[in-house]
Amino acid sequence: MTSLEQVIAEHSVVICAGSGGVGKTTTAAALALHGAQQGRRTIVLTIDPARRLADALGLRELGNEARTVDVVARGSLSAMMLDQKGAWDALVERYAPTPDVRQRILGNRFYQHLSQSFAGSQEYMAVEQLYELHHGGRYDLIIVDTPPTRQALDFLDAPQRVGDFLDRKIVRWFVKPYFAAGWATLRVMNRTVGALFRRLEDATGLSALAEISDFFTSMSGLFDGFGERVQRVNRLLRSKRTAFVLIASPEEQVLTEAEEFCRKVSGLSVSLRAVVFNRVHRESGLDPRAYAEDWLRELAARVLKSAERAAAYGGNFLRYETLARGDNLRIEAFLRQLRARSRLATVMVPNFDEDLHDLDGLRRMIPFLVGAD
Amino acid sequence: MNPADLFRRRLLVVAGKGGVGKTTVACALALEGARRGLRILLCEVDGLAGTAHLLHVPPPDVGSVAEASPGVFIMRVDGRAALAEYLGMVVPVRRLLDAVFRSRIYHYFVAAAPGLKELMTIGKIWYEAEGVQDASGGHKWDLVIFDAPATGHSLQYLRMPAAARDAFSAGLVHREAQRLVELLTDPARTAINLVATAEELPVNETIGMYRQLRDLRMPTGVLFVNRVHTTDFADADIERLRSAVARRREERERVALAEMAARAREEAGWTRVNARYRARLAEQVEMPLVQIPFLFSEEFSLAEVREIAAHLRREVPATGRRERRA
Numbered sequence: 001m002t003s004l005e006q007v008i009a010e011h012s013v014v015i016c017a018g019s020g021g022v023g024k025t026t027t028a029a030a031l032a033l034h035g036a037q038q039g040r041r042t043i044v045l046t047i048d049p050a051r052r053l054a055d056a057l058g059l060r061e062l063g064n065e066a067r068t069v070d071v072v073a074r075g076s077l078s079a080m081m082l083d084q085k086g087a088w089d090a091l092v093e094r095y096a097p098t099p100d101v102r103q104r105i106l107g108n109r110f111y112q113h114l115s116q117s118f119a120g121s122q123e124y125m126a127v128e129q130l131y132e133l134h135h136g137g138r139y140d141l142i143i144v145d146t147p148p149t150r151q152a153l154d155f156l157d158a159p160q161r162v163g164d165f166l167d168r169k170i171v172r173w174f175v176k177p178y179f180a181a182g183w184a185t186l187r188v189m190n191r192t193v194g195a196l197f198r199r200l201e202d203a204t205g206l207s208a209l210a211e212i213s214d215f216f217t218s219m220s221g222l223f224d225g226f227g228e229r230v231q232r233v234n235r236l237l238r239s240k241r242t243a244f245v246l247i248a249s250p251e252e253q254v255l256t257e258a259e260e261f262c263r264k265v266s267g268l269s270v271s272l273r274a275v276v277f278n279r280v281h282r283e284s285g286l287d288p289r290a291y292a293e294d295w296l297r298e299l300a301a302r303v304l305k306s307a308e309r310a311a312a313y314g315g316n317f318l319r320y321e322t323l324a325r326g327d328n329l330r331i332e333a334f335l336r337q338l339r340a341r342s343r344l345a346t347v348m349v350p351n352f353d354e355d356l357h358d359l360d361g362l363r364r365m366i367p368f369l370v371g372a373d
Numbered sequence: 374m375n376p377a378d379l380f381r382r383r384l385l386v387v388a389g390k391g392g393v394g395k396t397t398v399a400c401a402l403a404l405e406g407a408r409r410g411l412r413i414l415l416c417e418v419d420g421l422a423g424t425a426h427l428l429h430v431p432p433p434d435v436g437s438v439a440e441a442s443p444g445v446f447i448m449r450v451d452g453r454a455a456l457a458e459y460l461g462m463v464v465p466v467r468r469l470l471d472a473v474f475r476s477r478i479y480h481y482f483v484a485a486a487p488g489l490k491e492l493m494t495i496g497k498i499w500y501e502a503e504g505v506q507d508a509s510g511g512h513k514w515d516l517v518i519f520d521a522p523a524t525g526h527s528l529q530y531l532r533m534p535a536a537a538r539d540a541f542s543a544g545l546v547h548r549e550a551q552r553l554v555e556l557l558t559d560p561a562r563t564a565i566n567l568v569a570t571a572e573e574l575p576v577n578e579t580i581g582m583y584r585q586l587r588d589l590r591m592p593t594g595v596l597f598v599n600r601v602h603t604t605d606f607a608d609a610d611i612e613r614l615r616s617a618v619a620r621r622r623e624e625r626e627r628v629a630l631a632e633m634a635a636r637a638r639e640e641a642g643w644t645r646v647n648a649r650y651r652a653r654l655a656e657q658v659e660m661p662l663v664q665i666p667f668l669f670s671e672e673f674s675l676a677e678v679r680e681i682a683a684h685l686r687r688e689v690p691a692t693g694r695r696e697r698r699a
Contacts, residue, residue: 020523021392021575252673253423254392284632290625299629303617304610313614313633316604319669320636326671353642355573 004245004345005370007273008035008141011243013134013236015144017155018247019257023278023356027247027349027369028145029053030362032077034370035141039074042141045129047082053357054081066133071359078139082126082147091128123147123158131233156237156268159230243273248334250280250327255334262338274345275338276369277331281324282350284317293318374564376595376661376689380406382564384502384517384556385594386531389568390578391523394599396423397678398568398665399520404682407444409691411515414438414501415447418494418530419522422449429675446514448501452490455497492533492550499553502562524582531557531565531591557591564594567660571598571650583658595689596660598651600667602643611637643667663688 008014008031016028025046032044043066046059057079058067069077089106096102105111126147133142146155236242244265248258258275265272293314300310331348338344349368356365379385379402387399396417403415403424417424422432424447425439433439435451436458461470473479502517521527534553557563565586569579579596586593614634621627655662665684668677 019391021390251392253421253426257421284628286625286628286632291629296629296633299626300614300633303613303630309610312604313606313610313637316606316640317629317633317636320639322669322671330672351639353639355646357573 002273002343002345003371004274004276004347005034007243007245007345008370009038011241011273012140013130013142013144013239013242015130015146015155015237015242015244016247017146017244017261019254022247022249022254023349024247025145026053026356026362026365027245027276027278028143029057029079030365030369031245032079032141032143033071033073033359033362034366035143036071036073036075036077037366040141041076041078041139042143043078043080043133043139044143044145045080045082045126045133046145047126047147056358056362080129080133082129088125123155124162126155127159127233127237131236134236156265156270159233159237162230238269238271240271242271244270245274245276246272247276247278249278250330252330255330259334259337272344274347275335277346277348279351280331280348281320281327282348283324283328284321286321288321374560374592374594374661376663377691379564379566379594379689380409380411380516380691382516382594383512383562384498384519384564386519386521386527386563386565387568388521388527388565388582389524390575393568393570393575394665395568396427396520397673397681398566398597398599399518400424400427400678401681401685403445403518404442404679405685405689406516406518407442408682408686411444413445414514414517415441415445415520416450416498416501416517417447417520418450418452424520425449427675427678450494450497452493455493456489459493459496491530492537492553495530495534495553495557496549499556503552503556524578528582528585531586531589535589558589560592563592565591566594566597567658568597568599569654570600571647571654573650576650576654579654580657583660593660596654596658596662597665598647598654598662599665601647601651601664602640602667603647604640605644606637606641608641611641 014031016024016031018024028046029044032042035042044057046057057069059079059081066078066080069079071077088111092102092105092111096105123146126144130142130144133139246258246261248254262272296314296317297307297310300313301307304310304313335346347369349365352361352364354361356362385402387395387402389395399415399417403413406413415424425432425441428441428445428447430439430441430447433447433449435449436454438446438448441447457470457474460473461467498517498519501514502512504513505511506513521530534550534557538547538550538554567579567582569575583593583596611634614630614637618627618630618634621630651662651664663685665681668680670677
């Protein structure tokens with residue numbers, strides 16, 4: 001079976017997927033640091049790093065620029081924060097035929113909504129950014145931290161979803177004069193249905209529709225190359241050089257979502273190559289039948305010369321054993337299911353005694369991810 | 374606000390970063406509310422049926438209500454379904470509606486209109502919170518608890534009504550949105566509660582969300598600090614246990630000593646991290662803080678939710694007045 005270290009070595013794009021709150025950002029940054037240590041020109045594309053990690057990566061200021069991180073490594077490490085609004089704006093700037101059109105789009109309220117809140121737009125912009133970085137050729141390893149979603153697959157669907165959204169056949173309906181064709185069809189179908197739509201419009205906002213229409217009119221030239229772009233981005237996500245790594249933790253709900261992810265991903269032609277479990281409580285390996293709490297207490301008391309403190313240490317150890325047993329059972333069950341279908345590298349990162357989010361923290365994590373070296 | 378007043382609201386929103394235990398806190402609040410004699414509706418939105426899972430009942434269909442525990446009813450709200458339901462109330466001709474729901478432009482419209490699904494979801498929750506029972510004239514529920522999605526997304530839900538109200542200067546939408554805004558900003562009826570764990574990322578996000586709520590003039594409730602470790606161990610003692618390992622011959626004793634030291638270090642580490650970040654929360658977030666201990670259990674299930682509910686029973690005092698509204 002391959003190790004996560006091999007997976008990193010053999011791919012030029014590594015996408016870290018998983019539910020929110022499992023340490024995705026930190027894991028992505030640690031894998032990138034490892035890449036740089038291995039002599040590769042590495043960049044980590046991150047979404048919302050903790051402040052101290054952002055500090056460590058030199059990402060205090062927002063913006064779409066790559067920044068070089070000052071680390072001692074054979075390769076190099078850069079980091080880039082995904083700013084989705086900025087990325088959409090950059091896309092418009094690049095493709096708008098005239099400054100006039102550009103201004104009209106950037107000032108359009110629907111565009112402003114869209115670039116901030118359209119479902120999947122953040123995911124799409126991450127993919128778009130990834131494509132740009134890959135295309136630019138300045139890096140030979142790109143690690144991507146995906147946006148925090150509960151449904152991690154959104155990331156994969158996003159290009160198609162945004163593509164469908166900008167589908168020209170349907171967009172035509174929205175282009176001025178307002179829905180002329182659409183309304184006419186509806187009227188033929190049934191006059192009352194037309195009235196219904198007006199009601200719907202009233203319930204949600206005529207002005208919004210006018211803005212949408214205006215937006216699509218302005219954007220119409222931009223869509224011509226869009227379908228092809230979505231295709232190219234999709235090809236990159238499914239390329240042999242791209243690996244997906246699922247980040248999880250041993251919590252029941254996280255593993256349920258992770259299972260769902262694995263099930264769905266097997267039907268898509270992307271290559272899921274590894275699973276990382278963060279914050280795993282480790283079992284001591286002591287056979288619980290071979291000792292009792294009293295025995296632990298006595299053992300500790302002989303060292304500490306205090307029955308009371310010894311009891312606290314013994315009790316704490318047993319409580320952590322309980323946690324570890326639960327983590328182990330859940331991970332085992334998860335892996336049993338998974339192994340029936342595929343062969344993945346799996347790594348377990350233990351629960352440390354602190355929150356990890358600076359370069360030292362990343363260094364502490366790396367040996368567990370890729371084996372001590 | 375005084376935590377004791379929590380159960381006298383009509384609507385409790387439970388928000389926070391992903392993975393900090395929002396659903397757990399929402400379920401525990403529901404159980405405790407029901408124990409105090411309230412009829413509770415617990416709403417969730419993201420289709421994962423987390424509340425049903427935690428309360429150990431089969432998930433109800435989207436839009437329908439199921440009693441998960443005596444006095445606790447759960448409902449999965451879906452914006453698209455809520456819009457369909459709303460249109461059904463406005464336009465009661467089924468055949469016409471079906472034609473609308475079948476049309477492509479409708480689906481496109483629903484997907485494209487920014488915030489529409491969020492607005493409809495909040496509308497549905499408002500309808501449940503303020504809805505009146507036909508016969509008696511009393512409210513359908515004594516309290517509605519909304520297990521909101523992760524921070525950024527829940528802010529979208531909370532902002533939508535005001536955005537919709539401002540986008541329309543008059544008319545039906547303006548009036549309906551205004552009613553939603555009134556409920557969401559009324560401290561007598563609503564409390565937005567936050568859940569955090571006392572660690573770097575969740576704390577930053579919580580402080581950010583608190584500031585946004587303040588800017589939006591939303592009434593805040595209780596800040597629940599979840600999974601708090603509270604046992605400190607002296608470094609010197611840990612070191613003594615660790616160095617005693619070398620003096621032992623028997624393998625079992627060596628492992629046990631090393632493990633007792635390592636787990637104590639782990640617990641002490643998190644206790645210190647939690648204390649530090651809890652202090653930062655207390656300093657930057659002006660909300661009453663209720664601490665929920667970390668539970669050392671093999672698996673997190675209904676028993677653990679009940680344990681947290683019992684903890685809330687002690688931490689959130691009863692008002693002395695009857696909490697059930699007529």
